[in-house]
Amino acid sequence: MKHLKISEAQRVIFESVAQLDAEQVSLEQSLGRVLAQDILANRDLPPYDVSAMDGFAVRSCDLATSPATLEIIEDIKAGDMPSMTVAAFQCARIMTGAPMPTGADAVIRVEDTLEISANTVQISVSVKSCHDVRPKGENMRDGDVVLTAGTEITPGVIGVLATVKAATMQVYRRPRVAILSTGNELEAMNDPVDPNKIPDSNTYALMAQVQALGINPVMLGIARDDPAELEQYLRLGLNYDVLLVSGGTSVGVHDYVRPTIEKLGVSMKFWRVAMKPGHPLAFGVMHRAAKVSEADAVQGAKRTATKAYLEDRQGSEHRATQQCAASDAFVFGLPGNPVSSMVCFEEFVAPALRRMMGNPRAYRRTVTARLAHPVKMRPGRTEFIRVQLSCDDAGYLASSTGTQSSGVLLSMARADGLLVMPSECTGMKAGEQVTVQLLDGTSFQEYTGFKE
Amino acid sequence: MKHLKISEAQRVIFESVAQLDAEQVSLEQSLGRVLAQDILANRDLPPYDVSAMDGFAVRSCDLATSPATLEIIEDIKAGDMPSMTVAAFQCARIMTGAPMPTGADAVIRVEDTLEISANTVQISVSVKSCHDVRPKGENMRDGDVVLTAGTEITPGVIGVLATVKAATMQVYRRPRVAILSTGNELEAMNDPVDPNKIPDSNTYALMAQVQALGINPVMLGIARDDPAELEQYLRLGLNYDVLLVSGGTSVGVHDYVRPTIEKLGVSMKFWRVAMKPGHPLAFGVMHRAAKVSEADAVQGAKRTATKAYLEDRQGSEHRATQQCAASDAFVFGLPGNPVSSMVCFEEFVAPALRRMMGNPRAYRRTVTARLAHPVKMRPGRTEFIRVQLSCDDAGYLASSTGTQSSGVLLSMARADGLLVMPSECTGMKAGEQVTVQLLDGTSFQEYTGFKE
Numbered sequence: 059m060k061h062l063k064i065s066e067a068q069r070v071i072f073e074s075v076a077q078l079d080a081e082q083v084s085l086e087q088s089l090g091r092v093l094a095q096d097i098l099a100n101r102d103l104p105p106y107d108v109s110a111m112d113g114f115a116v117r118s119c120d121l122a123t124s125p126a127t128l129e130i131i132e133d134i135k136a137g138d139m140p141s142m143t144v145a146a147f148q149c150a151r152i153m154t155g156a157p158m159p160t161g162a163d164a165v166i167r168v169e170d171t172l173e174i175s176a177n178t179v180q181i182s183v184s185v186k187s188c189h190d191v192r193p194k195g196e197n198m199r200d201g202d203v204v205l206t207a208g209t210e211i212t213p214g215v216i217g218v219l220a221t222v223k224a225a226t227m228q229v230y231r232r233p234r235v236a237i238l239s240t241g242n243e244l245e246a247m248n249d250p251v252d253p254n255k256i257p258d259s260n261t262y263a264l265m266a267q268v269q270a271l272g273i274n275p276v277m278l279g280i281a282r283d284d285p286a287e288l289e290q291y292l293r294l295g296l297n298y299d300v301l302l303v304s305g306g307t308s309v310g311v312h313d314y315v316r317p318t319i320e321k322l323g324v325s326m327k328f329w330r331v332a333m334k335p336g337h338p339l340a341f342g343v344m345h346r347a348a349k350v351s352e353a354d355a356v357q358g359a360k361r362t363a364t365k366a367y368l369e370d371r372q373g374s375e376h377r378a379t380q381q382c383a384a385s386d387a388f389v390f391g392l393p394g395n396p397v398s399s400m401v402c403f404e405e406f407v408a409p410a411l412r413r414m415m416g417n418p419r420a421y422r423r424t425v426t427a428r429l430a431h432p433v434k435m436r437p438g439r440t441e442f443i444r445v446q447l448s449c450d451d452a453g454y455l456a457s458s459t460g461t462q463s464s465g466v467l468l469s470m471a472r473a474d475g476l477l478v479m480p481s482e483c484t485g486m487k488a489g490e491q492v493t494v495q496l497l498d499g500t501s502f503q504e505y506t507g508f509k510e
Numbered sequence: 511m512k513h514l515k516i517s518e519a520q521r522v523i524f525e526s527v528a529q530l531d532a533e534q535v536s537l538e539q540s541l542g543r544v545l546a547q548d549i550l551a552n553r554d555l556p557p558y559d560v561s562a563m564d565g566f567a568v569r570s571c572d573l574a575t576s577p578a579t580l581e582i583i584e585d586i587k588a589g590d591m592p593s594m595t596v597a598a599f600q601c602a603r604i605m606t607g608a609p610m611p612t613g614a615d616a617v618i619r620v621e622d623t624l625e626i627s628a629n630t631v632q633i634s635v636s637v638k639s640c641h642d643v644r645p646k647g648e649n650m651r652d653g654d655v656v657l658t659a660g661t662e663i664t665p666g667v668i669g670v671l672a673t674v675k676a677a678t679m680q681v682y683r684r685p686r687v688a689i690l691s692t693g694n695e696l697e698a699m700n701d702p703v704d705p706n707k708i709p710d711s712n713t714y715a716l717m718a719q720v721q722a723l724g725i726n727p728v729m730l731g732i733a734r735d736d737p738a739e740l741e742q743y744l745r746l747g748l749n750y751d752v753l754l755v756s757g758g759t760s761v762g763v764h765d766y767v768r769p770t771i772e773k774l775g776v777s778m779k780f781w782r783v784a785m786k787p788g789h790p791l792a793f794g795v796m797h798r799a800a801k802v803s804e805a806d807a808v809q810g811a812k813r814t815a816t817k818a819y820l821e822d823r824q825g826s827e828h829r830a831t832q833q834c835a836a837s838d839a840f841v842f843g844l845p846g847n848p849v850s851s852m853v854c855f856e857e858f859v860a861p862a863l864r865r866m867m868g869n870p871r872a873y874r875r876t877v878t879a880r881l882a883h884p885v886k887m888r889p890g891r892t893e894f895i896r897v898q899l900s901c902d903d904a905g906y907l908a909s910s911t912g913t914q915s916s917g918v919l920l921s922m923a924r925a926d927g928l929l930v931m932p933s934e935c936t937g938m939k940a941g942e943q944v945t946v947q948l949l950d951g952t953s954f955q956e957y958t959g960f961k962e
Contacts, residue, residue: 064958065958068958085699085714086717089718089721089722090951100703101703101705102705103708103709104708104917105705105706105707105708106706110915110916110917135694135695135735136693136694136695136708136846137693137694137695137696137706137707137735138694138695139706154846154847155693155695155708155846156695157706192915192917196913196915196917196918197917197918197919197920198920204920205923209923210951211718211951212718212722212923212949212950212951213715213716213718213719213721213722213852213949213950213951214715214852214919214922214923214924214925214949215923215951216714216715216717216718217711217712217714217715217718217848217852217919217922217923218711218919218920218923219714220699220709220710220711220713220714220715221709221711221848221919222709223699223703223709225699225700241588241589241607242587242588242589242590243587243588243589243590243607243608244589247537247672247675247677248677251552251553251675253553253554253557254557254558254589254591254609255557255589256555256556256557256588256607257555257672257673257674257675258672259669259670259672259673260669261672262537262668262669262671262672263665263666263668263669263672264665265538265668266541266663266664266665266668266669267665269541269665270541270664270665283587283589394588394606394607395606396669396673400665400666400669412954417954418956419954419955419956420954420956421954421955421956421957421958421959422953422954422955423948423952423953423954423955423959424955424958424959424960425877426905453878461648463562463644463648465556465562465644465648465649466648466649467649467666467669467670467673468649468650468656468670470666470669471657471661471664471666471667471669471670472666473666478960478961480960480961493959493960493961495959495960496875496953497664497665497666498664498665498953499542499662499663499664499665499667500875500953501874501875501948501950501953502864502869502871502872502873502874502875503871503873503874503875503876504870504871504872504873505873506516506517506520506873506876507873507875507876507945507947508876508930508932508945508947509930509932509945
């Protein structure tokens, strides 16, 4: 079977997934979502020329001779309207954001002034017209498109939304995601410890990777290697927008996932990807027409409800899913190996989920770093090495988190990022420049990292 | 008044704030939290030597002559225990993760084998002992400390927690944060549009900045420039761990925040920081003994409940706060200017909140970039320029988001990061290397950014 390149596999996925429909959310719930509508300014801001400083509104021409002594004729707070006109050698005390009085054309900040009496101020600096005045409409003009559909809602964007009084807005809805682990060897969280079994970590690592994208997944539990049980779980899972199945998709004779899922109407675009850790990886699409009927799904849900370990922090979201989503369902068959499953999620599932949420930024941010030590490599597959990042004057230094066995999840737990070794590489020396994908949890660092 | 350096102001804050007490959370709610306990392995993993591949468990010595034809004596699935011993020129079909049978010492993956009948396989490769075998305890050994207190809970860490069956764990609790805007000029979200007023964006931008750290803040609303009203709001706000007050802390004569807050028992460590945008910025501490009494606080809450725009997505968290927190309260007086307020939050409030949550990584991650255009600068204050990042073969390119007026919030909404211009800098040329702090919402990019 041909090994696809990572970019080829990503292209196959992106040809299938599209942004989901829009929904209305409140400003308080909008962080991290993506706008599905343009946002217009609803007024000029500032609504008039305003002071940029706490100080005195003056006529700049009065300051030509220094020091100038000016009469204070009024006191203008932010939120007040000025009542007087500033004439020659007069000024008004003014607060940041307060409207400029007629006659005045500049502001002198209070630090540059000397109040010599309650109604007299001495100013020794001279400024040009408009100094420290923010002109009407500098921020935005009524009717301007201030934010376009497709914008990710960051805190800065929320500030702008509040500025135009957008209490609610259309955003692309989040995909509903279900997670299923498979395998007789797995021990569920609530099971007693059995030394002959392997605790199911994939359900939770995947849960967290999905949560990190702002989505609360539903965890279906563990399906044993039994075609009937597997079918029951898969039927339930296909009722969601995205179903993540870990384990059971390799070439072993006991893997029932692939045939069962195809039987349920999923068109599988199986592949092996030339990456390490990674394959086997499977991707399939169930088009709407072929989707399990609502009745079937609800029946399936009832049948498994007592067995499945359903976890849903947003009950209403779960119930909505039970009512059947209107778009295609996508299935990712992920490796059973914990690290491989997480890396495949990062490279394929996260970009797909981000795309479904309407975000043009689908991939993890990358930084360049120097290798702290040599790395051996057998060319042929792109390798992802779990690394920690440290920083010195020359920038980032990347060091392996230790054993890179794909069974050792601690190497992932300790990682700041994934160092990407290109497939044709035959190894790298200490000090060579490399690319590192930042992982979740690394948007902060222990040092400011800049020079004041 | 002396202008502190940014690092000096940060030091003052870090001398006051400490990590909060611990609380128990479930694995499902633990993402982004920080462990307040060490986590021990509860068994050896893998519990025995297991196969790293789907294939055949063999005696490596049998493969010395190629091809070797071996009898398949058993079929071992993951979760099964082998029942037979592999003797000379025998092998067992084995799945990834399944226990190695006695006698076998290596695994040949199925792709490198040829099944010539139902119970005979031909193998043409030769391998060393232990090939594709994961030894017992490779992942972790019973009793090992696998995660230490102070570890941020990322998806990889959650995988490890699930592996040791940690269904709940101690984490540092999140600070309870209240947000207050001040100023007569402000128009609340629910008020009708008044062209003479300025919509209150700071409440929401700060809300989102707090949310981005995983904390649901309580928004107290807008206090008018009236000492009695301000006192009522501040009393309420001081019942939280952290109170963010925007506006009203500058040197203008109408600023009542400082005297009122001191009257309420807060020891203010005011400063001006040598940064742009930024000052004025205030920081104060109310020690526990001086804290407003519970009765006072509840009374205050009742008085303002009808006026304050209380927003709390976690009702229970809010109620807990009403019962009064056990630690010191911290007050940040932030500039009224929207961009200044957000930048001060990033440089001072976010690190403090991260520290309170027990996270050693307090500061935003930085990347190096080249300037896309020259930047003028008047030395004396560290400047933060809002920039967008693009990427070419030589790395990141930083371009200004446009007007850098601190009133223009759109420049922040469009920014990927804050370019930090050191205070002694007199300007920079296009192409010069600069440091950029990544902002929230930039942990993803539009391109993979690596070479396969």
